[in-house]
Amino acid sequence: MYLNQFLLLAAIIFCLGVYGVLARKNAVLVLMSIELMLNAVNINLIAFGAFRNNVIGQVFSLFVIAIAAAEVGVGLAIVLLIFRNRADIDLDELAQMKG
Amino acid sequence: MPFTPPSLDYHALAPEIILTAVLAVVLLADLFLDQSRKWLLSNIAAFGLVAAMVPIISLALSDTDVRSMVDGAYVVDNFALVLKALFLGVGFVVLLMSTNYVEDGDYYEGEFYFLLLSSLLGMVVMSSSRDLITIFVALETLSIPAYMLAGWRKRDLKSNEASLKYYLLGVLASAVMLYGMSLIYGFTGTTVLVDIGEQMAGNAANQPLVTLAIVFIIVGFAFKVSAVPFHSWAPDTYEGAPTPVTAFLSVASKTGGFVALLQLVFVGFFGRDDVWGPMFGILAALTMTVGNLIALRQTNIVRMLAYSSIAQAGYILVPFAIAGSNGGAGAGSAFTATVVYLLVYAAMNLGAFAIVIAVARKTRSGEITSYGGLYEYAPGLAVLMSIFLFSLAGIPPLAGFWAKVFIFRAVIDAGTSWAVLLGVVAAVNSVIALFYYSSIAREMFMNPVPDGDRTPIRVPTPLITALGITAAIVIVVGVYPQTFANFGDLASLVP
Numbered sequence: 001m002y003l004n005q006f007l008l009l010a011a012i013i014f015c016l017g018v019y020g021v022l023a024r025k026n027a028v029l030v031l032m033s034i035e036l037m038l039n040a041v042n043i044n045l046i047a048f049g050a051f052r053n054n055v056i057g058q059v060f061s062l063f064v065i066a067i068a069a070a071e072v073g074v075g076l077a078i079v080l081l082i083f084r085n086r087a088d089i090d091l092d093e094l095a096q097m098k099g
Numbered sequence: 100m101p102f103t104p105p106s107l108d109y110h111a112l113a114p115e116i117i118l119t120a121v122l123a124v125v126l127l128a129d130l131f132l133d134q135s136r137k138w139l140l141s142n143i144a145a146f147g148l149v150a151a152m153v154p155i156i157s158l159a160l161s162d163t164d165v166r167s168m169v170d171g172a173y174v175v176d177n178f179a180l181v182l183k184a185l186f187l188g189v190g191f192v193v194l195l196m197s198t199n200y201v202e203d204g205d206y207y208e209g210e211f212y213f214l215l216l217s218s219l220l221g222m223v224v225m226s227s228s229r230d231l232i233t234i235f236v237a238l239e240t241l242s243i244p245a246y247m248l249a250g251w252r253k254r255d256l257k258s259n260e261a262s263l264k265y266y267l268l269g270v271l272a273s274a275v276m277l278y279g280m281s282l283i284y285g286f287t288g289t290t291v292l293v294d295i296g297e298q299m300a301g302n303a304a305n306q307p308l309v310t311l312a313i314v315f316i317i318v319g320f321a322f323k324v325s326a327v328p329f330h331s332w333a334p335d336t337y338e339g340a341p342t343p344v345t346a347f348l349s350v351a352s353k354t355g356g357f358v359a360l361l362q363l364v365f366v367g368f369f370g371r372d373d374v375w376g377p378m379f380g381i382l383a384a385l386t387m388t389v390g391n392l393i394a395l396r397q398t399n400i401v402r403m404l405a406y407s408s409i410a411q412a413g414y415i416l417v418p419f420a421i422a423g424s425n426g427g428a429g430a431g432s433a434f435t436a437t438v439v440y441l442l443v444y445a446a447m448n449l450g451a452f453a454i455v456i457a458v459a460r461k462t463r464s465g466e467i468t469s470y471g472g473l474y475e476y477a478p479g480l481a482v483l484m485s486i487f488l489f490s491l492a493g494i495p496p497l498a499g500f501w502a503k504v505f506i507f508r509a510v511i512d513a514g515t516s517w518a519v520l521l522g523v524v525a526a527v528n529s530v531i532a533l534f535y536y537s538s539i540a541r542e543m544f545m546n547p548v549p550d551g552d553r554t555p556i557r558v559p560t561p562l563i564t565a566l567g568i569t570a571a572i573v574i575v576v577g578v579y580p581q582t583f584a585n586f587g588d589l590a591s592l593v594p
Contacts (some may be wrong), residue, residue, distance in 0.1 A: 014278055021271055037274035041281050048285035056290055060232050067239045071270055074243055078266055082259045096257045097335045
């Protein structure tokens with residue numbers, strides 16, 4: 001089995017996610033970038049699980065999928081809350097506190 | 100392969116089961132109670148925390164020292180029991196601090212206590228997690244409710260901002276941590292920390308992939324414990340969140356991160372101290388210094404306490420940095436020092452926040468100048484605040500002093516020149532910290548009252564109880580530090 005290709009794919013997706021989190025200003029796009037990072041982790045886990053022929057990787061990735069869903073649910077709720085209060089979700093504008 | 104259900108020890112799981120039952124009851128009761136009776140909910144929650152404490156005491160008294168379940172993935176030992184008791188205690192004090200705050204502020208009550216208990220459940224599970232998957236699930240169980248609690252003042256833009264910043268950096272940190280965990284799993288083929296620990300000493304030594312994985316996992320938790328340079332969320336989140344939640348985050352959530360680090364480092368990664376030793380050293384030195392220096396120029400007391408808690412996290416990181424040096428000579432005392440510091444830090448920091456909540460009931464302000472002349476109209480609060488602040492600074496005979504003594508003893512036990520250098524950095528930082536802690540004491544005792552408003556502060560009973568509990572711990576432990584003498588077998592995790 002070719003493990004390297006999967007790991008490389010996961011690494012690229014992970015880096016894209018990190019770039020998105022750092023560079024994007026729109027909160028929803030940042031959330032999507034974090035999803036990319038978590039899915040890179042899933043690819044890693046499933047590839048390693050298949051490579052090592054044990055089931056732990058798949059179980060771990062199921063946990064990651066379930067918790068990522070819960071996390072994004074909470075994240076969207078927070079973004080919605082901010083949108084209701086300011087009609088804007090630009091992260092750079094969100095700077096009430098400094099110092 | 101047929102499925103064989105794991106054998107569970109229900110006595111060992113009783114605290115978690117009780118906590119889960121109580122949080123379900125709180126959420127359900129919230130549905131059926133009308134507005135005038137919502138105060139019952141905080142009583143149910145507090146009762147639940149006390150009830151969860153009962154099995155912890157009976158477990159501590161039982162003859163079986165270590166109860167290991169699911170192939171060593173979930174372990175209830177003395178370390179786990181002490182930390183579970185700490186988390187439940189912190190939860191109880193935070194509950195006392197928040198009842199009047201939530202009620203008077205007209206915020207949602209049932210959901211608040213439900214989320215607080217859920218977060219506590221995650222922490223209680225975290226104390227027993229000896230497996231990457233369990234650690235991840237426990238971390239998310241304690242974090243996700245906390246994201247929501249930080250934004251509890253829904254109409255307040257600062258609270259919104261606090262919540263979003265905490266959320267984004269928390270999720271980013273857990274993604275980075277997960278990537279590291281996936282690499283560890285890939286290399287070792289297991290997620291149980293004991294098995295990982297065996298491979299770290301053997302065929303995982305000097306593997307660049309494993310090095311990268313350990314770095315990623317530690318960076319993930321460095322966000323959680325707000326270590327510099329991963330601290331940027333902490334001051335804003337602490338300032339914007341409701342004050343009882345800030346107290347909860349700065350004590351319980353941070354302790355949760357440290358508990359996970361203790362287990363990962365001492366059980367899982369101990370063989371690779373060439374990676375994490377220097378890393379924790381740099382994190383500790385940076386965290387102490389930056390936290391203390393920025394705290395010096397704060398004008399808002401919550402923000403100052405935020406930077407102070409960053410600096411305190413730096414002190415707690417010192418034992419980590421030296422645990423593996425000199426062939427692990429100081430590992431035992433480093434472990435004990437961390438746990439003792441976490442226990443003492445919880446009491447003194449919660450106490451300081453309880454005073455901030457009490458004073459803000461009158462002044463409606465977080466500015467340090469609003470503490471002017473506090474001694475004239477609220478002498479009790481002013482004296483207690485000074486006790487907590489001087490304990491944070493590490494002045495004898497208060498508990499914070501002994502916590503620092505434990506850290507310096509760990510430094511001496513390690514005995515390498517790097518350890519001593521780190522000890523010197525910690526000592527210099529304690530002196531810097533004294534400046535801003537005592538500037539508040541000076542404000543309270545020396546400066547005039549702003550606007551000449553000397554009406555006394557009415558402190559509600561729950562808040563007085565919270566102050567009493569925390570002050571009693573700070574003073575009793577300070578005068579009678581032998582309390583810790585029985586914690587010797589805490590270091591059971593140390594290899």
